[in-house]
Each structure stands twice: as structure tokens, then as C-alpha cells.
Amino acid sequence: MTPVRWSPGDDGAMAERGWQDRRVEVQGRSVYVRMGPAVPGSIPLVHVHGFAISGKYLMPTARALAGRATTVVPDLPGYGRSADWGHPLGIPSLAWALLEILDALEMERVYLVGNSMGGPVSLEVAHSAPDRVAGIVLAAPAGGMHNQPLGRALLQLARDVTRESLRMMPVVLPDYLHFGPLNGLHLFSELMRFPAHERLLRTPVPTLAVIGSRDPLMPPLERVRELARLAPPHLSVVVIDGAAHAVNYSHPGELAHVIGCWLDGRDIADDPAQPGVARLLPIRPPSGE
Structure with missing residues (x-):
């Protein structure tokens, strides 16, 4: 591994002692991975980015969690600093590629923390290889009926x-331009058709879904409750008031606190020291129903 030399306009002023970069190969193509300090004996936390962008915007939350477990933030094949694949990979192919990345890093079992498209990719990995996944965190998972048809999703x-922090624009705009509008539209269309709700309702591993109250890509909370009542008991749903879709960037402290509570098996409660208010969404029917 070679220590990362961060610079503004790259991954931002995010240098942290112990963070390193690494390159692994997937089918002969180079994949770039950010690695936090090793935490011996921990189950690694792997952060999975959204569509058309790299893992750069996930770094605030990844850094906040780096002290509790070995933390990994890859650029999936075709994104960011990873080699181009020649065409955008679909959700199942990205899930397969993520498993190949874990193999290359010699990580047998991990927690996945996926934002937006990273949610469906994480669900696909959990369904295809549940023995490799200790649990998944779905931070604003995109896809499903609420995002259809495509025109509606584009408006969302x-x-x-308009609801995201302006500070995020210099971080993600170069990624969007690099990925290209045609590739972005093609993949976004596939993402909106992905059966995210069906996968979520049948999740085979412990799952935490975190939703921003100002995220227009998420269904109304009553609809979330209705769907979650059909899910297995190892699903928990948390709402962060004030957050939009890129909650990993806008509310990293609150999100990291919620994830830490969930990983430790503690009651999920708000961290008053962080922006935003986290609240566990009651989804189980009252006893006797």
C-alpha cells in the first residue's frame, strides 16, 4: 500500500493519519480502494457509492467510523480512479465486482454501507453471498416503484x-462529468427499475435502513412503515430529520452514530452533538394485532 496524498479537488482536505490507497485487479482491470487504519479483529466496513460518482463523497462518514473497524471505500469498476470498463456495469455486475474486490482484499466477511445505488448493490451482494455479509446499512437506498417512471425519478x-449542500458540488461534479451523461442516464434508468423493495423485504442478513426526511427519492414515511411491517424482524428503519439523499456527506456524524449504535446492539438514539435528529421508525404492529 502507498499512503494517500490528498489534495483539494481530489478527495478534499480529508487526510487522516493511517489512511492509505491501494489498487487491486478485477478481471485484469485496476480498481482503486481507499483503506482506513487497520483495526485487528474487526469485521471491515465497506462503503458503497451511488451511481455515476466515486467514493469520495462517502469519506466523511467513513472517516467517522474508521476507529471502530477496518474501513474500505472503493471506486467500483468504471468509476472515479478505477479503470474504465468500456460500458456501465449494471447492478448485478457491480455486485459481482464488489465480491471480487473483497476477494482481492482477502476480506471474507464484511458489513456493507451503501448509499443510493450502493444500496441495491449491497442488497444484491447479500442475497447472492449471505455468508460474506455480516449486515448491511442502506443509507437512502434508491430504486423501486416510488422512483418510476423514469421521468418522475429525474424530477426527484x-x-x-436543490436540497444538498453546495459544498458537495466540487466533490461530485467532476465524477458526473467523467462518467458522462449518456452512461449516467442508462444506469439511472436501470436503477429505477431495480426491485429494491422486494430485495429489502427478503433481506437474508441484519439490515439497517436510514432515510433522510428531506429526500425526495424516498417514499413517504407512512409507505415506509407499511412496507417495513412486511419485512423480517432483523430490519430496522431510522429517519434523520433534515437530511436529503446524500446523507453520508451531509450528516456524517449523525449517520456514524446511528450505525455505531446498530453495530453494538444498543438502542438507536439521537446524538445531540450532531446536526440532524435521528429517530427509530416504529414499524412493528402493537402486540395482539
Whole structure:
């Protein structure tokens, strides 16, 4: 491994002692991976980015969690600093590639923390290789009926842009331009058709879903409750008031606190020291129903 030399306009002023970069190969193509300090004996936390962008915007939350477990933030094949694949990989192919990355890193079992498209990719990995996944965190998972048809999803995405921090634009805009509008539209269309709700309702591993109250790509909370009541008991749903879609960037402290509570098996409660208010969404029917 070679220590990362961060610079503004790259991954931002995010240098942390012990963070390193690494390159592994997937089918003969180079994949770039950010590695936090090793935490011996921990189950690694692997952060999975959204569509058309790299893992750069996930770094605030990844850094906040780096002290509790070995933390990994890859750029999936075709994204960011990873080699181009020649065409955008679909959700199942990205899930397969993520498993190949874990193999290359010699990580047998991990927690996955996916934002937006990273949610469906994480669900796909959990369904295809549940023995490799200790649990998944779905931070604003995109896809499903609420995002259909495509025109509706594009309007939701446009609304979300107005709700995100302006500080995120220099981080993600170069990634969007690099990925290209045609590739982005093609993959976004596939993402909106992905059966995220069906996968979530049948999740085979412990799962935490975190939703921002200002995220236009998420269904209304009553609809979330209705769907979650059909899910297995190892699903928990948390709402962070004030967060939009890129909660990993806008509310890293609150999100990291929620994830830490869930990993430790503690009651999930708000961290008053962090922006945003986290609240566990009651989804189980009252006893006797």
C-alpha cells in the first residue's frame, strides 16, 4: 500500500493519519480502494457509492467510523480512479465486482454501507453471498416503484440537487462529468427499475435502513412503515430529520452514530452533538394485532 496524498479537488482536505490507497485487479482491470487504519479483529466496513460518482463523497462518514473497524471505500469498476470498463456495469455486475474486490482484499466477511445505488448493490451482494455479509446499512437506498417512471425519478433527482449542500458540488461534479451523461442516464434508468423493495423485504442478513426526511427519492414515511411491517424482524428503519439523499456527506456524524449504535446492539438514539435528529421508525404492529 502507498499512503494517500490528498489534495483539494481530489478527495478534499480529508487526510487522516493511517489512511492509505491501494489498487487491486478485477478481471485484469485496476480498481482503486481507499483503506482506513487497520483495526485487528474487526469485521471491515465497506462503503458503497451511488451511481455515476466515486467514493469520495462517502469519506466523511467513513472517516467517522474508521476507529471502530477496518474501513474500505472503493471506486467500483468504471468509476472515479478505477479503470474504465468500456460500458456501465449494471447492478448485478457491480455486485459481482464488489465480491471480487473483497476477494482481492482477502476480506471474507464484511458489513456493507451503501448509499443510493450502493444500496441495491449491497442488497444484491447479500442475497447472492449471505455468508460474506455480516449486515448491511442502506443509507437512502434508491430504486423501486416510488422512483418510476423514469421521468418522475429525474424530477426527484432535480429536487434533491436543490436540497444538498453546495459544498458537495466540487466533490461530485467532476465524477458526473467523467462518467458522462449518456452512461449516467442508462444506469439511472436501470436503477429505477431495480426491485429494491422486494430485495429489502427478503433481506437474508441484519439490515439497517436510514432515510433522510428531506429526500425526495424516498417514499413517504407512512409507505415506509407499511412496507417495513412486511419485512423480517432483523430490519430496522431510522429517519434523520433534515437530511436529503446524500446523507453520508451531509450528516456524517449523525449517520456514524446511528450505525455505531446498530453495530453494538444498543438502542438507536439521537446524538445531540450532531446536526440532524435521528429517530427509530416504529414499524412493528402493537402486540395482539
